[in-house]
Amino acid sequence: MVQKKDRYGNYKKRASRISLRLDKRSEHGPCDIIGDVHGCADELFELLEKLGYVNEKGCYTHPQGRRAVFLGDLCDRGPRNVDVLRAVMAMVEAKAALCVVGNHDDKLMRWLMGRNVQLTHGLENTAAELLRESGDFREKVRGFLSGLVSHYILDDGKLVVAHAGIKENLQGIDTVWVRKFCLYGEVTGEVDQYGFPIRKDWANEYRGRATVVYGHTPGPEPVIKNNTYCIDTACVFGGKLTALRYPELELVSVPARRVYSEPPESLAAIMP
Numbered sequence: 001m002v003q004k005k006d007r008y009g010n011y012k013k014r015a016s017r018i019s020l021r022l023d024k025r026s027e028h029g030p031c032d033i034i035g036d037v038h039g040c041a042d043e044l045f046e047l048l049e050k051l052g053y054v055n056e057k058g059c060y061t062h063p064q065g066r067r068a069v070f071l072g073d074l075c076d077r078g079p080r081n082v083d084v085l086r087a088v089m090a091m092v093e094a095k096a097a098l099c100v101v102g103n104h105d106d107k108l109m110r111w112l113m114g115r116n117v118q119l120t121h122g123l124e125n126t127a128a129e130l131l132r133e134s135g136d137f138r139e140k141v142r143g144f145l146s147g148l149v150s151h152y153i154l155d156d157g158k159l160v161v162a163h164a165g166i167k168e169n170l171q172g173i174d175t176v177w178v179r180k181f182c183l184y185g186e187v188t189g190e191v192d193q194y195g196f197p198i199r200k201d202w203a204n205e206y207r208g209r210a211t212v213v214y215g216h217t218p219g220p221e222p223v224i225k226n227n228t229y230c231i232d233t234a235c236v237f238g239g240k241l242t243a244l245r246y247p248e249l250e251l252v253s254v255p256a257r258r259v260y261s262e263p264p265e266s267l268a269a270i271m272p
Contacts, residue, residue, distance in 0.1 A: 021174055023172070030246060031246050033069045033071065034070050036235070037070070037073065037075075039084055039125065039126065040078045041078070041084050058087075059096065067096055068098075071232075075122075076104040076107075077125065078125070078236045078260050082129045085144075100151055101183065104122070108123060108145060161213050165228065166178070171208070220271050238258065239255075
């Protein structure tokens, strides 16, 4: 059977293709989608409290039943990576939050599995913190990270969350290639003068029905285009930590308390 394309050239997605692991269409919200935390625990807790969450015995919950949705990159570069991991793991376990995997989380998982990965880009900070914890806790973190999916489809297909975003024709597909897209976005295979992958802006061509909320690409302000929201506002680089309230589509932020990691020159040039 030949799969039909829509008028934008994207393959039309059939409901039967949605992987059960990614299918949260019955979750209608309301929720609060939170961008890249990168170990900034003080800002995370401040943002959760600003959104109305209450800390009860180490677990943040919302009295009105709202859930947090984390876009991944929980750790690396910031000062309190273990505290962020503990908080998010507790919220997910209590069903007060969902979380998708980010590229930094994926690399941390591979390190915890004993793979040969370079302790760079802030992973050295997270690794040092975790080595001061018990082996049981490290195993708990490994299990948590290994269970994170690439993206979720929520609210009858009206909302999709992924760390680096996702094209319409990939939504609902659970493969290694789609996971890679969700982790890194669309890249050219080349690197810039600072050693970072050169990325294509997939959101420029997005015409999907679902609102896509993602992070991964830091900037001084959220970027809204074509029914997509990029809410990585560079908290660890001295920017702010941002959440998108859904279905209200209201942006809520708290400023970084300081610069925890020097931004690359390409980002520093546009930071306030």
